[in-house]
Amino acid sequence: MKKLLASCWLAFLPLALSAQSTSPGSYWQQEVNYSIDVTLDDRHHTLTAQEEIQYTNNSPDQLTFIWFHLWPNAYRDNTTAFAKQQLRNGSRKFQFAPQDQRGFIDQLDFKVNGQPATLSFDPEHADMAKLALPQPLAPGGKITITTPFRVKIPASFSRFGHVEQSYQITQWYPKPAVYDSQGWHPMPYLDQGEFYSEFGSFDVRITLPANYTVGATGVLQNAEEQARLTQLATATAAKKAEDYSKDLTFPSSASETKTLRYVQDRVHDFAWFADKRFNVLKSAVTLPSGKQVDTWVMFLNKDVAKWIKGLQDVNDAVTYYSQWVGEYPYTAATAVDGALSAGSGMEYPMVTVTMPSAIVHEVGHNWFYGILASNERAYPWLDEGVNSYIENRVAERDNPNAGMFESVLTSGKASTILGVEGLNATALNQVPYQASASRGLDQAVSGPSAAEYGKINYGIIVYTKTASLLKYLAGYLGQEKFDAAMRAYYQRWQFKHPAPADMQTAFEESTGQQLDWFFENMLQNTTRYNAAVGDIQVTNDQVKVLVRNDSPAPFAVPVATLNAQGEVIETQWTPVFGNGEEDEETQLDFRREGVAAVVIDPAYLTPQxxxxxxxxKLEGSLPRLEPLRFRPLVSVERWDRAAINWAPVLGANTSDKLMLGAAFYSSPLVPKRLSYLAMPMYSFNRNELNGIGTLNLNILPKETARQLITGVTVQRFERYVKVEPSLTLTLPKSAYNAPSTWSNLLTLPCATRILM
Known part of the structure; x- marks a missing residue:
């Protein structure tokens, strides 16, 4: 799933201004094969279905019960885990939804090998239930589980739902939970927090009015429907973007129905999307092996130009993920326009519902979620973060400014105002993480489950921080070695359930390097990393650079020499060094010719x-001093210049009347250890200078508290001076899940007024 992150970092501005590795030889997993017949009633928004499951116990354990997910029940009432999470994350839409907009699953009647079986609902979660088996299932044994079921399709509150007669049918059928070496993994449905499912095959027959167009998991078996889709694609391809009408009304449903059959093996979920208004475009990609993959987009009469381009985005995703990760194993990939309410897109095997801007990301999830099927709820970074890294590479291959801040980087005026001209997307992609970490809000990439992240941090940490750290690792290893390691990971764990330690093992074996400093330290902790140029020794033909690691953990940094114009001459990586011990410094030797300065991390790869x-600088009386510039509103810290932010200020009170002035302050995006505000204001009534001055010390304790800010504010108005020292303490983890604010603050002010 892709979260909308483009404006996440702006949320900081108002605040500022006010597992163990598994050996493949011992590995096992269950096999779950489905046969489902389902009928859509688009007048009452219901599904009626019959399900048959072939469950194979490949574990060494005897099973006496099977946990089932009944996720439509997440939409039943306000007591579900989904409802509570929505409220905690600040959304009241579902909380006050009328009953006819809610959803559920009922009319269940489970049988195992034809014998009635008892289903016991979890007392806390209506969308989880335990099926007691009439007889124990021995290792290597198989059983057939059958049940009818009916689903009331909810309105679009999350992934599963409908908007009038546009249907997103996901997480919709009774589904066994995963049983692995750690036991059962039943989990309630959540909006923030995804899934973990068993691999198997699907044979699904969907009956619905004949004028619906469907995008689904699997291979369509109906020749006449294949011909219809091809005909629609031909007609759509003949149109230009301006030829589309703006009409989004629903045509009447056909009186006759059709039954579409889809089959697919080696997948762990089945989703389908139905709308009578879809336009269809079709293309194909030929992979290096010669295999052809059909690509499709299905979209409405809106954002047409973006969807026409979106077909190429599907092609690019299939092409480059196959090249950098591993060959796409299926015969088709489809992107569908839909009324998704959970982020900007959601992935399912072979099909995704998405906004056009998120197509590459969502199609990419076929690799990270679909084929490498990690436990997304426990390790969200293994699919969202790793996928975001590859997605960024696809976007940046011919556009270095691609990403969430592309509009800033490509706008000459905006980039100059913000002082980001000349920076790459990598530098700006670090800002959300830096803004979070500088306020003590950082969380580890690996360790917290999806539900343990706050709503904003889920996007910042799981997506952007992970992607940035993987780009850093690729820089350290070299892109070729990184890609080879990623392909080795894919080859070993495709169609399985890898954990973080499995990815680490694959990377270490492929590269021949110990990478615990990255996987077990950098990813699993919130260490605040910092490296500095300690000293430079210059000889006739060499520049010897002493690099200092000021962090409490080891890491490596790239170091470059610059010419007088600030251009990179030579770059070297330090070894992994530091740990607060004797090896906290290391030396690199560079060629002397043309060198004017040395810089750590010129491309902004490191998490500093x-x-x-x-x-x-090699010469000058102030070798660390950079040109000082005044920047309006906000600025991004960079190694080649210093900045003071400013903003015009207009104020008034009953005595001083109208006052005009300016505020000068340190960057509010990423607060430094010492921050300041100087805001002189001139009173035209008294012809006097008034204003406010603030100096704060920002302390980030390792334990006991999230943030401690001690400071003093001096104000002069109406010929009074007010001096106000303050101490602001933010308790640990108090902000991670707050619905509307990031801070629960304990502020202890004291003030003294001095008559002038």
């Missing part, structure tokens, strides 16, 4: 919060 000590 402080860039001010990254550069050192």
């Amino acid at each position: 919060l402080n860039r001010r000590d990254d550069k050192l």
Whole structure:
């Protein structure tokens, strides 16, 4: 799933201004094969279905019961885990929804090998139930489980739902939970938090009015429907973007029905999307092996130009993920326009519902979620974060400015105002993480489950921080070695359930390097990393650079020499060094010719919060001082210049009347350890200078508290001076899941007024 992150970092501005590895030889997993007949009633928004499951116990354990997910029940009432999470994350839409907009699953009647079986609902979660088996299922044994079921399709509150007669049928059928070496994994449905499912095959027959167009998991078996889709695609391809009408009304449903059959093996879910208004486009990709993959987009009469381009995005995703990760194993990939309410897109095997801007990301999930089927609820970074890294590479292959801040980087005026001209997308992609970490809000990439992240942090940490750290690792290893390791990971764990330690093992074996400093430290902790140029020794033909690791954990950094114009001459990586011990410094030797300065991390790959000590000039009385510039509103810290932010200020009170002035302050996006505000204001009534001055010390304790800010504010108005020291303490984890604010603050002010 793709979260909308483009404006996440702006949320900081108002605040500022006010597992163990598994050996493949011992690995096993269950097999679950489905046969489902389902009928859509688009007048009452219901599904009626019959399901048959062939369950194979490949575990060494005897099973006496099977946990089932009945996720439509997440929409039943306000007591479900989904409803509570929605409220905690600040959404009241479902909380006050009328009953006719809610959903459920009922009319269940389970039988195992033809014998009635008892289903016991979990007392806390209506969308989880335990099926007691009439006889124990021995290792290697198989059983057939059958049940009818009916589903009331909810309105579009999350992934599963409908908007009038546009249907997103996902997480809709009774589904066994995963049983693996750690036991059962039953989980309630959540909006923030995804899934973990067993691989198998699907044979699904969908009956619905004949004028619906469907995008689904699997291979369509109906020749006449294949011909109809091809005909629709031909007609759509003949149109230009301006030829489409703006009409989004629903045509009447046909009186006759059709039954569409889809089959697919080696997948762990089945989703389908139905709408009578879909336009259809079709293309194909030929992979290096010669295999052809059909690609489709299905979309409405809106954002037409983006969807026409979207077909190429599907092609690009299939092409480059196959090249960098591993060959796409299925015969088709489809992107569908839909009324999704959970982020900007959601992935399912072979099909995704998405906004056009998220197509590459969502199609990419066929690899990270679909084929490498990790436990998304426990390890969300293994699919969302790794996928985001590859998605960024696809976007950046011919556009270095691609990403969430592309509009800023490509706008000459905006980039100059914000002081980001000349920066790449990598530098700006670090800002959300830096803004979070500098406020003590950072969370580890690997460790917290999906539900343990706050709503904003889920996007910042799981998606952007993970992608940035993987790009850093690729820089350290070299792109070829990184890609080879990723392909080795894919080859070993495709169609299985890898954990983080499995990815680490694959990377270490492929590269021949110990990478615990990255996988077990950098990903699993919230260490605040910092490196600095300690000293430079210059000889006739060499520049010897002493690099200092000021962090409590080891890491490596790239170091470059620059010419007088600030251009990179030579780049070297340090070894992994540091740990608060004797090896906290390392030396690199560079060629002397043309060198004017040395800089750490010129391309902004490392997860550092402080860039001010990254550069050192070879000559000059102030070798660390960079040109100072005034920037309106906000600025991004960079190693090649210093900035003071400013903004015009207009104020008034009953005594001083109208006052005009300016505020000068340190960057509010990423607060430094010492921050300041100087806001002089001129009173035209008294012809006097008034204003406010603030100096704050930002302390980020390792334990006991999330953030401690101690400071003093001095104000002068109406010929009074007010001096106000303050101490602001934010308790640990108090902000991660707050619905409307990031801070639960304990503020202890004291003030003194001095008559002038």
